[in-house]
Amino acid sequence: MSSSEESVRLAAGDVELTVHPQNGCRVASLVIGGTEVLRQGERYGSFPMVPWCGRVGDGRFRNGDVVHQLPLNSPPHAIHGTGRDVAWRTARAGKDEAAFTFELAEPWPYTGRVTQTFELTEDSLTLTMGVETYDTSFPAQAGWHPWFLRTLGGQDVRIDFTAAWQEERGEDHLPTGHRIPPQPSPWDDCFGMPDGVLVTLTWPEQLELTVASRSEWVVVYDEQDEAVCVEPQSGPPNGLDSDPRFVTPIDPLEMATTWSWRRL
Incomplete structure (x- = not known):
């Protein structure tokens, strides 16, 4: 493990993981085994989505009788939370594990703390995220947005999964509230x-990599030539309103995912 203010590097066998806490803890x-699997660039890699995932319609969500307006960073919507845009504090960094935190603040209307941990082995990476509040309860979500390279060693990726349903997507890219049978690629669904x-x-x-989580929600995105995304998350897009999960002083939100791999 080596670390600086800009990066924390973890290692296990011939696997190396680099985290940039100053760039959204991505x-x-x-x-x-010497092969990079994530798309490179300051906007890519794999970033945390917190305290919401995907799009919030028109940037507005309700907590009880109070309506909040978020900045429209993907007009006409707000997208992917604030965690990817802030510097996180390195709480702990070892050879093959690390933990980071940041304090919720404007433009998110509630105070609280987010914790993200990484545990690396020779054949897996486990990521966990926790969202806690200091006083007021609020709806929140957590998840991850990895950009896996579409091509490794000249081989294009194949994406395999069996879903119970697909959230029907409207022209505004938000779920309509209807569930439909899973449709064929391309996906942003x-x-x-x-x-x-x-x-x-x-x-x-080349490689087989499995993304797993106890959560029941995942967004799959394969509309770009360079990369594909498999995004496990604690709720659906626009879920702050449609399927709210409340963080309370005695009930934090906890989310985890494990990526496991084997060489072919």
Whole structure:
């Protein structure tokens, strides 16, 4: 493990993970056996989505009788939370594990703390996230937005999963509230997996990587040539209103995902 203000590097066997706490505590790099698996660039890698995931319609959500307006960073909506835009504090950094925190603040209307941890082994990465409030209860979500390279070693990725349903997506890119049978690719869509998220990425003759989570929600995005995204999250897009999960002083939000891999 080596660390500086700009980066924290974890290692296990021939696997190396680099986290940039100053750039939204994103995974900047995941190298498995000498092969980078994440798209590079300050906007890419894999970033945390917190305290909401995906789009919030018109940037507005309700907490009881109070309506809040978020900045429209993806007009006409607010997207992917504030955690990716702030510097996180390194709470702990060891050889193969680390923990980071940041304080919720404007433009999010409530105070609280977010914690993110990383645990690396030779064949897996486990990420956890927790959201807690200091006083007022509020709806929140947590998840991850990895940008996996579409091509490794000249081989295009294959995405395999079995979902119980797909959230119908309206022209405004928000779920309509209807559930439909899963549709074929291309996707920028949310799927429901009541038994837990399980999505396998296979680069033939290169690598098989599985994204798993006990959560039942995942967004799959494959509309770009450079990368594909498999985003486990604690609720659906626009879920602050449609499917709110409240963080209370005695009930924090906890979310986890494990990426596991094997060489082919």
